[in-house]
Amino acid sequence: MTRAGLPASLVLVGAGKMGGALLEGWLADGLPGPRVAVVDPAVSPETARLCGTHGVRLNPPGLGAPEALVLAIKPQGLEGAAASVAALVTPATLVVSVLAGKTLADLKARLPGARAVVRAMPNLPASIRRGATGAAASPETTEAQRRVADALLSGVGLVEWLDSEDLIDAVTAVSGSGPAYVFLLAEALAEAGAAAGLPPEVAARLARQTVAGAGELLGRSPQEAATLRQNVTSPGGTTAAALGVLMAGDGLAPLMRAAVAAARRRAEELAG
Template sequence: MSGSSLLPASLILVGAGKMGGAMLEGWLADGLPGERVAVIDPNPAPAMVALCAAHRIALNPAHPSEPEALVLAIKPQGLEAAAEGLAPLAGPATVVVSVLAGKTIANLKDRLPRARAVVRAMPNLPASIRRGATGAAASPETSEDQRRTAHALLASNGLVEWLEDENLIDAVTAVSGSGPAYVFLLAEALAEAGIAAGLPAEVAARLARQTVAGAGELLGRSPEEPGTLRRNVTSPGGTTAAALEVLMAGDGLAPLMRDAVAAAKSRAGELAG
């Protein structure tokens, strides 16, 4: 069964900013007809207005009907103000898919009291180029058909991993949700190290950027595990081995990354509610 055949017969997207807009573009690319979509956003960007017009998507309809799927992509702090207007749209037969950071399934159900099937998802920034990584958890009332619909909606922008325990969303936030920033920091640090080694700043920046981007693309395309790829480019006694002795030392990258992920996970738990 194709992804497009699993997309809902009717869908309302609430919030058409960067993440909501990226998701919408993914659905359209996967074959979802614009006539099946409505977008609610009080301040849509000109590009979103044009996209809706081009695909005959209803933008801020006066009287939207209860949809098969309701996707929440507003800022988390905007949920309280928006909830009263959204509550009539989230009926017992609607699957609610939320990408609101920190908002739990219980929190969403409190604000959308008629909702039964609620999927909480944590995507990341590469979703904007359809290379995202998303962790998702569903309320017990979510049917298999609704779960498949939610999966199709989320998979339009990349990998989806389903979690049996919603509490693991905080760990997903710490690993993949915040993870792109860790990779960007690696590119920054590598460029700075290149400058310290004598390279001109512009050259170091370009080399570091392309190295991180190229290695990421190779990792994405290769069936090999990261450790295997690392060993494949590490000649015994060579330059890479010398660098890895530093990075893989007891106080090297691995413990730093564990501490960083633990800090992000702790903060995600503090922000949940």
């Protein structure tokens, strides 16, 4: 069954890690392959096989303007690709960009025909359809086009719509860079376990599974993170002792605020 809102015709420009993840999500959601054209001169063998299996057109000649066009190339490649991509965009085309640091104004300047443009920031877990994406739309984007963009982006996970494009940098700092923070937590927990006497390989496996299992529980549970934390914390117990350190005035919360603020500042600098 095809997910509601997916477009009748779609061009994906760039089929690397993020573009490939999006393509897999759309096909898994029932989008017929012949509706999709992929433009990528260096597509991976895996993506080429995926296209062949589902009848996705790979680098076809003579493309016309699609209902939706998704830009998933590297940000530095936009300048070189703009001329050929611009020829596919009309005022009726929905453009969805997952290019980090490229603003709505940047995209419109390089794609003069574009009116409806959505700027999105997905994260690495999109590769397993567990991503978190923040999105902002240009004022010209209609509600119908916004629903199409939502259907395209939700193929790889959660989508949060933002009232202002200015908030994209905050999304980058929280969920865009966030997986790295979680991976660092697993590293630090493993190191702490080794320092407590566990063999390093045992500590690493326990830390990895603990972070992965807690994340899966958080994803499946309707309860807030704070409630789940409280549920595993017995008064006066071992968890409470550890949380007394992590939740101190100079503990994890202020450190995380400083880290997110630093990431946001850097995202603003990169966007120019």
